[in-house]
Amino acid sequence: MTDVLAPGAVIGILGGGQLGRMLSVAASRLGFICHIFEPGAEPPAGQVAHRVTTASYDDEAALRAFAEAVDVITYEFENIPTSALDLLEGLRPIRPGREALRVSQDRLVEKNFLADLGLQTAPFANVETRADLDAALATIGAPSILKTRRFGYDGKGQARIMQDADADDAFASMAGAPSVLEGFVNFSHEVSVIAARGLNGEISCYDPGENVHKDGILHTTTVPANLKSPQRMDAVLLAAKILNALEYVGVMGVELFVTPGGLIVNEIAPRVHNSGHWTQNGCVVDQFEQHIRAVVGWPLGDGQRHSDVEMLNLIGDDVDQVPEFAKEPNSAIHLYGKAEVKAGRKMGHLNRRTGPAN
Amino acid sequence: MTDVLAPGAVIGILGGGQLGRMLSVAASRLGFICHIFEPGAEPPAGQVAHRVTTASYDDEAALRAFAEAVDVITYEFENIPTSALDLLEGLRPIRPGREALRVSQDRLVEKNFLADLGLQTAPFANVETRADLDAALATIGAPSILKTRRFGYDGKGQARIMQDADADDAFASMAGAPSVLEGFVNFSHEVSVIAARGLNGEISCYDPGENVHKDGILHTTTVPANLKSPQRMDAVLLAAKILNALEYVGVMGVELFVTPGGLIVNEIAPRVHNSGHWTQNGCVVDQFEQHIRAVVGWPLGDGQRHSDVEMLNLIGDDVDQVPEFAKEPNSAIHLYGKAEVKAGRKMGHLNRRTGPAN
Numbered sequence: 001m002t003d004v005l006a007p008g009a010v011i012g013i014l015g016g017g018q019l020g021r022m023l024s025v026a027a028s029r030l031g032f033i034c035h036i037f038e039p040g041a042e043p044p045a046g047q048v049a050h051r052v053t054t055a056s057y058d059d060e061a062a063l064r065a066f067a068e069a070v071d072v073i074t075y076e077f078e079n080i081p082t083s084a085l086d087l088l089e090g091l092r093p094i095r096p097g098r099e100a101l102r103v104s105q106d107r108l109v110e111k112n113f114l115a116d117l118g119l120q121t122a123p124f125a126n127v128e129t130r131a132d133l134d135a136a137l138a139t140i141g142a143p144s145i146l147k148t149r150r151f152g153y154d155g156k157g158q159a160r161i162m163q164d165a166d167a168d169d170a171f172a173s174m175a176g177a178p179s180v181l182e183g184f185v186n187f188s189h190e191v192s193v194i195a196a197r198g199l200n201g202e203i204s205c206y207d208p209g210e211n212v213h214k215d216g217i218l219h220t221t222t223v224p225a226n227l228k229s230p231q232r233m234d235a236v237l238l239a240a241k242i243l244n245a246l247e248y249v250g251v252m253g254v255e256l257f258v259t260p261g262g263l264i265v266n267e268i269a270p271r272v273h274n275s276g277h278w279t280q281n282g283c284v285v286d287q288f289e290q291h292i293r294a295v296v297g298w299p300l301g302d303g304q305r306h307s308d309v310e311m312l313n314l315i316g317d318d319v320d321q322v323p324e325f326a327k328e329p330n331s332a333i334h335l336y337g338k339a340e341v342k343a344g345r346k347m348g349h350l351n352r353r354t355g356p357a358n
Numbered sequence: 359m360t361d362v363l364a365p366g367a368v369i370g371i372l373g374g375g376q377l378g379r380m381l382s383v384a385a386s387r388l389g390f391i392c393h394i395f396e397p398g399a400e401p402p403a404g405q406v407a408h409r410v411t412t413a414s415y416d417d418e419a420a421l422r423a424f425a426e427a428v429d430v431i432t433y434e435f436e437n438i439p440t441s442a443l444d445l446l447e448g449l450r451p452i453r454p455g456r457e458a459l460r461v462s463q464d465r466l467v468e469k470n471f472l473a474d475l476g477l478q479t480a481p482f483a484n485v486e487t488r489a490d491l492d493a494a495l496a497t498i499g500a501p502s503i504l505k506t507r508r509f510g511y512d513g514k515g516q517a518r519i520m521q522d523a524d525a526d527d528a529f530a531s532m533a534g535a536p537s538v539l540e541g542f543v544n545f546s547h548e549v550s551v552i553a554a555r556g557l558n559g560e561i562s563c564y565d566p567g568e569n570v571h572k573d574g575i576l577h578t579t580t581v582p583a584n585l586k587s588p589q590r591m592d593a594v595l596l597a598a599k600i601l602n603a604l605e606y607v608g609v610m611g612v613e614l615f616v617t618p619g620g621l622i623v624n625e626i627a628p629r630v631h632n633s634g635h636w637t638q639n640g641c642v643v644d645q646f647e648q649h650i651r652a653v654v655g656w657p658l659g660d661g662q663r664h665s666d667v668e669m670l671n672l673i674g675d676d677v678d679q680v681p682e683f684a685k686e687p688n689s690a691i692h693l694y695g696k697a698e699v700k701a702g703r704k705m706g707h708l709n710r711r712t713g714p715a716n
Contacts, residue, residue, distance in 0.1 A: 007680065007693050025383055028406045031680075031693030031706065047408040048386045284639060284690050284711050293684070302687040306665060306711065322365065322389075326651070329660040332642050335365050335389030348389065353642050353664065356714050 003093070003199055004297035005071055007031025011295065012070030012092070014084075016043025016052065018336035018346060019076035019272050022280075024049040026288035032296065037066045044337045045076075057084040067091035074250065074295045078104045078270050079151050095199075095295045096250040100270040103246065107149045107180045110268060117245055119238055120264045122257075123183035133171050136181040137164055143184045146170045148177045158216070185264050187257035191225045194276035195239035196290045197248045199297040204290065205236045206283065206303045209311075211255070211275050217344065221275045221311040223282060224358075227258065234263050242268060251276070251291035274346075278309040281332045281351035305357045312350040319347035328352070361451070361557055362655035363429055365389025369653065370428030370450070372442075374401025374410065376694040376704060377434035377630050380638075382407040384646035390654065395424045402695045403434075415442040425449035432608065432653045436462045436628050437509050453557075453653045454608040458628040461604065465507045465538045468626065475603055477596055478622045480615075481541035491529050494539040495522055501542045504528045506535045516574070543622050545615035549583045552634035553597035554648045555606045557655040562648065563594045564641065564661045567669075569613070569633050575702065579633045579669040581640060582716075585616065592621050600626060609634070609649035632704075636667040639690045639709035663715045670708040677705040686710065 005011075011027050013020045016038030024034040024045050034049040039056045046052040051069070055062030063084055067073065073094045078101055085101065088094060103113045111124045125136035127146065137144065142164055148157035157177070159170035191208040198204075210225035211218055227235065239254045242265075253273025255266040276287035285293070285301025293300055314322070319341060325331055335348035363369075369385050371378045374396030382392040382403050392407040397414045404410040409427070413420030421442055425431065431452045436459055443459065446452060461471045469482045483494035485504065495502065500522055506515035515535070517528035549566040556562075568583035569576055585593065597612045600623075611631025613624040634645035643651070643659025651658055672680070677699060683689055693706035 007677075007695075008697060021386075025386070025406070028379075028383070028695060029690075029692055031695055033405055033695070047391055048383070048406050050405040281642060284688050284709075298681075299685045304687065306714065319365075323656075327657045329662065330642050332387075334387055337365075337386065337389055337391070339366060351642075356664065 005032070008033065009071040009296065010035055010069065011292065012037060012066055012073040013045065013049070013076060014038075014073065014080055015076035016040065016045035016049075017076055018044055018338075018348075020045035021048055021336060022277075022288045022334075023074070023076060023272060023291060026286065027292045029289065030292060030296075030298075032292065035066065035070050037063070042339075047337045057081045060087060063087050064091065072295055074291070076271055096246070096248050096252070096270045100246045100248055100252070104268055104270045105150055107147055107267075108178075109149075111180065113245075114242070114265050114268075117241055119241070120262060122185045122264060122266070125181050127171075127174075127179040127181050130167075130171050133167055133181060137161070137167060140181055140183040142166070145182050145184065146174060146179050147182060148174055148179050150177070156216075185257045185259060185266075187259045187264065189226060189258050190266065191227060191235060191256050191258060192221070192273065192275040193235050193239040193254045193256065194251060194273055194279065194287050194290075195236070195243055195254060196251045196287075196294055196300050196303075197243040198294050198300045199249050201244075202300055203240045203243060204300040204303045205239055206276065206279055206287065207305045208232060208235045208256070209275050209278055214315075215344070217315055217346075218274045218313055219315075220313070221278055223278055223305060223309050231258065231263065238263060238265065246270075250294045251287050274313065274349075275311075277334070277349050278311040278351055279305075280334065281353055282307045282309040282357070307357055308354045310352045310354055312352065313346060314348040314350060316343045316345055316347065317341055322348075325350050330354070363390070366391065367429040367654065368393055368427060369650065370395060370424055370431040371403065371407070371434060372396075372431065372438055373434035374398065374403035374407075375434055376402055376696075376706075378403035379406055379694060380635075380646045380692075381432070381434060381630060381649060384644065385650045387647065388650060388654075388656075390650065393424065393428050395421070400697070405695045415439045418445060421445050422449065430653055432649070434629055454604075454606050454610070454628050458604045458606055458610070462626055462628045463508055465505055465625075466536070467507075469538065471603075472600070472623050472626075475599055477599070478620060480543045480622060480624070483539045485529075485532075485537040485539050488525075488529050491525055491539060495519070495525060498539055498541040500524070503540050503542065504532060504537050505540060506532055506537050508535070514574075543615050543617060543624075545617045545622065547584060547616050548624065549585060549593060549614050549616060550579070550631065550633040551593050551597040551612045551614065552609060552631055552637065552645050552648075553594075553601055553612060554609045554645075554652055554658050554661075555601040556652050556658045557607050559602075560658055561598045561601060562658040562661045563597055564634065564637055564645065565663045566590060566593045566614070567633050567636055572673075573702070575673055575704075576632045576671055577673075578671070579636055581636055581663060581667050589616065589621065596621065596623065604628075608652045609645050632671065632707075633669075635692070635707050636669040636709055637663075638692065639711055640665045640667040640715070665715055666712045668710045668712055670710065671704060672706040672708060674701045674703055674705065675699055680706070683708050688712070
């Protein structure tokens with residue numbers, strides 16, 4: 001088991017935002033040293049990690065030095081340039097592996113992957129030309145939503161098509177980027193499963209959380225989610241199917257639409273996920289530690305939930321309410337160390353413990 | 359309320375061991391930046407804090423630069439040289455304040471302080487000369503225990519006197535250091551209260567934990583402690599009395615012996631305390647965050663416990679069992695990032711969640 005790392009080993013994390021920050025804290029709890037690679041100056045994760053490399057993803061010397069200074073590499077975001085991954089994977093293990101990134105970096109590849117597994121997705125069609133869009137609309141119809149295949153997150157790179165007349169504007173807004181047209185799904189609510197797979201193939205899932213979005217950004221996640229017992233089971237089984245198919249190592253967020261016809265996979269994220277932040281105050285081993293345990297080859301936590309939690313994202317000037325939140329007796333504040341407040345920027349989150357788990 | 363610090367402010371911590379490390383992580387969760395001052399190289403806290411000053415406590419320039427780089431100063435240990443405190447307190451607020459340090463740095467001063475508050479302590483007498491020891495033994499009798507007045511911890515600087523004939527060896531082992539003779543207390547068990555007082559005088563106590571020592575070092579702390587309801591109330595009230603008397607700001611550990619005649623104060627520690635580590639997995643706001651909240655002038659957490667927990671210290675090569683502990687479904691591992699394992703060295707601890715709190 002040479003793949004198992006002992007405390008004192010160095011974990012390299014690509015990306016220095018809040019996810020890298022919370023991964024770093026979790027890793028330190030297990031006695032690991034963290035080294036962040038991040039192009040931006042003064043990254044949030046740099047305040048809590050032992051070492052930081054500030055360099056661009058096309059700086060080959062910096063990437064090489066980073067890889068040689070760490071024992072394993074993981075990441076907080078899926079849109080890492082392929083050239084950087086090509087260089088790094090020759091030097092150190094990257095977990096989760098390339099296949100998960102290849103699939104999740106491209107909406108079309110991801111949809112086809114999910115459909116091939118027999119999972120339900122929204123109806124979708126590839127759109128590279130204006131003619132493709134017309135053809136797609138003829139099949140899928142409006143309302144629907146045009147999304148760039150790559151680099152979209154938090155509602156960015158998306159355009160709604162409420163009627164056929166919106167097609168021109170929507171196509172123009174993609175600025176020539178290859179896109180996917182997705183049909184609207186008539187769902188009652190969204191849930192997500194935070195699932196983990198260990199180096200030895202064991203799988204552990206947290207209880208699904210129910211997500212509410214505001215302005216295209218996650219607003220709250222509540223556990224337990226409003227799900228019937230068989231739906232809960234379905235959610236976990238389909239997440240496991242995805243992780244096994246990818247021979248995945250680490251934590252993945254799987255977003256699901258709940259419909260009368262069953263669960264529909266919205267998207268997958270090959271990393272710790274905003275909708276799993278509640279685990280910090282709901283479980284003995286949270287999603288960040290779970291990811292680190294997988295990446296270093298340790299046994300996974302069992303995912304058991306001891307508390308009911310509502311996670312509230314603090315976006316932009318929501319963070320001004322922290323003095324009020326600090327007075328709440330059962331709320332845990334988690335701030336990301338970002339100096340500048342901007343509209344739409346994730347500044348922190350609040351985990352409200354609403355009671356013991358049933 | 360200019361004393362209230364906002365996220366982004368810098369907290370200076372004197373001491374870079376595991377307590378400074380866990381304080382630093384808690385502070386970062388609230389969006390604060392941490393700066394460690396520590397004479398030793400590569401301190402455990404340095405792996406998770408944003409900045410580290412490596413300098414001795416008699417390096418005035420380094421102390422001055424440290425103070426000027428931070429907004430408030432706190433500490434992880436009570437034996438900070440007085441000269442350093444004198445310099446620092448002219449530059450930045452030190453919390454908890456000097457009075458708590460003055461009292462707790464000297465066992466004799468501490469015992470007198472507690473007795474003056476009307477609290478029960480073990481019988482004690484000042485011992486500066488060999489003749490003092492004879493006089494003390496004539497009053498207190500054997501078995502008893504001779505302890506240096508200053509710089510003792512984890513059983514260090516102590517000599518047991520089982521019979522009068524042990525007096526010579528015990529006195530010699532103090533090497534001329536001013537000491538206190540303490541009578542043995544016939545107690546059934548030891549508990550400790552982790553108490554906090556905010557900048558505005560509010561007080562919050564965690565549920566008392568029951569402590570078991572091994573070889574003079576804390577071995578386990580278990581919550582809930584074996585205490586009757588009035589004892590639990592007594593414990594909390596006497597802790598509050600101590601904090602109020604000192605106009606204390608921060609978390610304090612108060613060790614108590616449980617006897618048929620009531621609770622006897624063993625000692626107080628003006629800092630986060632090993633016997634409060636269980637709060638990390640038993641409460642929404644743990645002792646480290648509670649201390650930081652006090653120090654930055656925020657409202658305190660209410661101390662409510664959601665889980666029963668057994669904390670197990672990992673001393674020396676206990677840490678070799680971490681791979682086994684990692685398999686336990688309800689156990690949280692906390693390691694301190696110490697590279698070298700030494701006998702008697704605190705390497706980490708395990709918080710076993712044993713069930714929901716009643």
